[in-house]
Amino acid sequence: MRSVLNPVAGTVVAMSEVPDPVFAQGMVGPGIAVDPGPAAASDACAPIGGVVLSLHPHAFVVVGDDGRGVLVHLGIDTVQLGGEGFVPHVAKGDVVVAGQRVITWSPRAVSDGGRPALVPVVVLELPAEDLEILVPPGETIAAGAPLLAFS
Structure with missing residues (x-):
């Protein structure tokens, strides 16, 4: 089994409870969500070691040696923020280790803006x-x- 590390501290939430049908209905793939609470600033860390395949201010995908990718999406509808409040610490194509800081963001700013x-x-x-x-x-x-874990 391959382990997936939690990218942000918080409370685990069933994916079916995420207020976005793309995630809630598993259209992107299976997973779980984490509610970071009202933190003013939070680091989002790499869930697995590998290559940063995709990097947006609000989301990133890391692909491991086995070719399997893990998506971390910071907040719901946060693409609409245009990157404001998100600070990346890596670039697309970088090699990261599991647990390495990828993006710093503000869950409080996302919530204050009316987004989960x-x-x-x-x-x-x-x-x-x-x-x-x-x-x-x-x-x-x-x-x-x-x-998470997967085979």
């Missing part, structure tokens, strides 16, 4: 039955702790 600050963590192109959720919804979890 939930952080979906999705394993791309994986059958849902191949994903194991290691921390159940409602539990709190530290950044860098194991969150």
Whole structure:
């Protein structure tokens, strides 16, 4: 089993509770979300080691040696913020290690702007039955702790 680390500290939320049908209905892939709460600033860390395949101010994908990608999306509808309040610390194509800081952002600013600050963590192109959720919804979890596993 391959472990996926939690990118932000917070409370685990079932993906079905994310107020975005693309995530809630698993259209992007299976996963779980984390509610970081009202933090003024938070670092989002790489969930796996690998190459940064995609990097936007509000989201990134890291692809591991096995070719499997993990998407971390910081907040819901945050693409509309035009990058304001998000500070990337890596570039597309960079090699990162699991737990390395990728983006600093403000969950409070996202919430204050009327958007949910939930952080979906999705394993791309994986059958849902191949994903194991290691921390159940409602539990709190530290950044860098194991969150998901897949084979």
